[in-house]
Amino acid sequence: MPQEERQLLHSIGKGDARAFRTLVDLHWRRVYGNSLTLVKSPQIAQEITQDIFLNIWMNRERLKDVHSFTEYIYIVGRNKVISTLRKKVARICEEPDDILEEQLVPDKQMQYKETYNLVMEGMARLSPQQQLIFKMSRLEGLSYMDIATRLNLSKNTVKGHMVLALNFMRTFIRDQLEQTLIYLLALGFLSRQFFL
Amino acid sequence: MPAFCFAMSQETFRQLLYQYISDELSADEKAQLQEMMQLPEYAETLDAFAREIMVSEDFSTVDSPLVKAQIDAYLAKHINDGKPLHRISSRHLLRIAAAVIMLIGAATVIFYFDRQEKNIAAVPETNSKHQQDVAAPASDKAILTLANGRQINLNDAAAGSVTTDGNADIVKLADGRIVYNVKGKSAEVAVNVLTVPRRSTPVFLTLSDGSRIWMNAASSLKYPAVFTGGTRTVEITGEAYFEIASKKNTPFIVKKMNDDARVQVMGTHFNVNAYDNEGSIRVTLMEGSVNVMKGSRQMLIKPGQQAQVKGDAIELNNNPDFEKTMSWKNNEFIFEKDDIESIMRQLERWYDIDAIIQEPSDRRYTGRINRNVPLSQVLDMFRKLGYIRCEINGKKVTIIPAPTKK
Numbered sequence: 177m178p179q180e181e182r183q184l185l186h187s188i189g190k191g192d193a194r195a196f197r198t199l200v201d202l203h204w205r206r207v208y209g210n211s212l213t214l215v216k217s218p219q220i221a222q223e224i225t226q227d228i229f230l231n232i233w234m235n236r237e238r239l240k241d242v243h244s245f246t247e248y249i250y251i252v253g254r255n256k257v258i259s260t261l262r263k264k265v266a267r268i269c270e271e272p273d274d275i276l277e278e279q280l281v282p283d284k285q286m287q288y289k290e291t292y293n294l295v296m297e298g299m300a301r302l303s304p305q306q307q308l309i310f311k312m313s314r315l316e317g318l319s320y321m322d323i324a325t326r327l328n329l330s331k332n333t334v335k336g337h338m339v340l341a342l343n344f345m346r347t348f349i350r351d352q353l354e355q356t357l358i359y360l361l362a363l364g365f366l367s368r369q370f371f372l
Numbered sequence: 373m374p375a376f377c378f379a380m381s382q383e384t385f386r387q388l389l390y391q392y393i394s395d396e397l398s399a400d401e402k403a404q405l406q407e408m409m410q411l412p413e414y415a416e417t418l419d420a421f422a423r424e425i426m427v428s429e430d431f432s433t434v435d436s437p438l439v440k441a442q443i444d445a446y447l448a449k450h451i452n453d454g455k456p457l458h459r460i461s462s463r464h465l466l467r468i469a470a471a472v473i474m475l476i477g478a479a480t481v482i483f484y485f486d487r488q489e490k491n492i493a494a495v496p497e498t499n500s501k502h503q504q505d506v507a508a509p510a511s512d513k514a515i516l517t518l519a520n521g522r523q524i525n526l527n528d529a530a531a532g533s534v535t536t537d538g539n540a541d542i543v544k545l546a547d548g549r550i551v552y553n554v555k556g557k558s559a560e561v562a563v564n565v566l567t568v569p570r571r572s573t574p575v576f577l578t579l580s581d582g583s584r585i586w587m588n589a590a591s592s593l594k595y596p597a598v599f600t601g602g603t604r605t606v607e608i609t610g611e612a613y614f615e616i617a618s619k620k621n622t623p624f625i626v627k628k629m630n631d632d633a634r635v636q637v638m639g640t641h642f643n644v645n646a647y648d649n650e651g652s653i654r655v656t657l658m659e660g661s662v663n664v665m666k667g668s669r670q671m672l673i674k675p676g677q678q679a680q681v682k683g684d685a686i687e688l689n690n691n692p693d694f695e696k697t698m699s700w701k702n703n704e705f706i707f708e709k710d711d712i713e714s715i716m717r718q719l720e721r722w723y724d725i726d727a728i729i730q731e732p733s734d735r736r737y738t739g740r741i742n743r744n745v746p747l748s749q750v751l752d753m754f755r756k757l758g759y760i761r762c763e764i765n766g767k768k769v770t771i772i773p774a775p776t777k778k
Contacts, residue, residue: 193451197444204443209431213393214422222439226446233451250426257422265392265409268402320396335394336430342395343434351438 177245185239188232196236200229207249212343215260218350224260228253298348306341309334381408382417389421437690441676445658448694449641451702505764506723506747509589513572514550516542519562519597526550537562540580540597552580554598562597568610571724574701579606582617583624588700590647590721594629613643613701616660628653633681636663643697649717653681656697703743705750709736712760712773723747725767733773 187195207228212221231252232239242248250257302310312318312326320338324331388405391397397405408414425431514526518537526534531546540562541553550566568575568587575587580598587593591610605625616624616637627634628646633653635644640660646653655664656678664671664679664686671686673679678692699706705722707715715737716727722743739753747769751762761772 200443200447204440205435206429206432207426208439208443209434210426210428212434213431214425216393218439222442226443229443229447230450233447246427247423250423253426254419254422257426258418261418261422262409265406268392268397269399269406320394335390335396339394340431340433343431347434347436347439351436 177243181245185242185245189236189239191236196233199232203245203249204229207253209343211253211257212346213339214257215264216342216346217260217264218347220260224253224256227256294349294352295345297352298345301348302341302344306337306344309337310341310345313338382414384408385414385417386421389418393425438674438676441691441694442659445676445694448698449658506725506767506769508744508746509571509573509722509724510744511573512575513569514575514577514587515567515569516550517565517567519564537564537597542597550575550577552578552597554580561600563594564597565592565594567592569724570721573703581619584615584617586613586701588612588721592629608644608646610647611643611645611700613641613698615641633664633666636665637661643701645697647717647721650714651682654692654697655679655681656692656694658694699740700743704740705743706740707737709738711736712771716769716771719747719750719769725764725769728768728770730770730772735773 184195184199188199204225208221208225211224212218215221215224228249232248299307299310309323309327312323313320318326320331320334323329324334327334385405385408388397388401388408391401392405409418511527516524516526516534518524518535524535526544529544531544534542534544534550536542536555539555541555543551543553545551566575566577566587568589568591570590572589574589577585577587577593579585579595581604583604585593588611591608591612593606593608593612595606599622602621603623603625604619605627607627607629609629614624614626614637618638618640624637625634626637626644631653633646635642635655638661640662641658642660642662643656643658644653645656655662655673657673657675659675662673662679664673664681666681666686667684669684669686671679671688673688676690676692678689678697680687680689693706693708695702696706696708705718712729712733712735716729719725720727725747737754741750741753747764751760751764751769751771754760755762763770
């Protein structure tokens, strides 16, 4: 482990809250992004991230025995990650790709147009490569294999971009709709069905 | 099952998991994944896969400031959450002893400065420069005024049932917390006022609906002993941190006393800073949803945001300093480029002193210090930087800011 990281963990072990905040600043994107990739829900990914960091602080005396911090993050978060993953897969057949939170959807007619606009807005903010691949997949209905062929990329590269695009879109939509009820409907639109 | 087949099916499982994360499963594949997920022989592969993703560097691109703000808010809240604050202990006595020693040292420093800065307004050179230091409050003080006007000093009350007002039983718990328990129905609505004077550690109280409120020094809360009707309304002046119990169809409203600024919430955690002598009312949201209203204006804010009510306007701050907002509840002072006046207002409430600032200064100060220390220690922090001179004289503190460098 690099010297600065060891120093940081050492300080945190002694109760240095500033050092802990630095740790959060350095690693939250990775923890959140990886969790989101697995559980596909921005809300739960955020909760997992929060739980992991809180756990790290609460058990900070253990940090001195940690050899690999990235592995330690997994150990700390493993239970919630695996149990959420199991739950998501258990429901995967009943619902569209994007599992929906339990919320009310009072007015479907109205929300359709609003969520469509949101999805378009989110797409406009993707990086050029992600945007292109996302559009080809969701708007044109192409398979990853086809996209790979057309763009002269490997299939894995295409899949990689798709995951990043989906992570961004899910977070973006949730951020915009945090307090409103059409969140439920909007996530459904990220699945293939909406665009076809 | 032959080893070859076993290895193949583990590989198939992994493949399906990869397809799952990139949204690439056909209906059949979904069913297959579902089935394999439940079998114990794949548990290890599942764990290895999850580990691989969780330690990966490939997915760190989402950079949502809102998510980060909410994570920060959550952590700020749960580190040092709701612990009842300690009463006088032998540690406190040791601190007083330490303060006395520091006093002697401090007097010397002031004398030295006196010699140097002759053009500063003369500070009387008597022996009573620091007659007494001011110790930090060691206990929470709360005065409860019942509907009939009767006042009860809650810190004198013993643990157990304090009194009954209307249809609420007011109980003081062993650790000092105050809880309202509803018993039976009654036609009358008893309105209570809980006043926390200056020089008090935070007071924690639980209302009849389960909502939890922490009140800072120099604050007052007016509320019904039992909530009836379509809304739950309380009035505040000063500062408090709220954790409101969620009750469908019954929004919780926090109003500033003698003002029409108010906050409407459904079930949420937020901090309200509404001192009369501060320039604005600040509502900082940790969790949930609040609608901040003033006159005919309103602003719905999300966790991680802060609304500032200045006069008739409401401004949004997307990047409030959570640590600083919650510092009072975590027993700390955090100053972040604050001017001396705003710092002294906070110290006035905590130590119950009157600050006299001899000269205006636009110098800003940044620092943090535990609140549970005598006043001299806080002032010492600024004095060590050469920025101010001060003297404590009973409840009066005179501050002489050093001139800013030209």
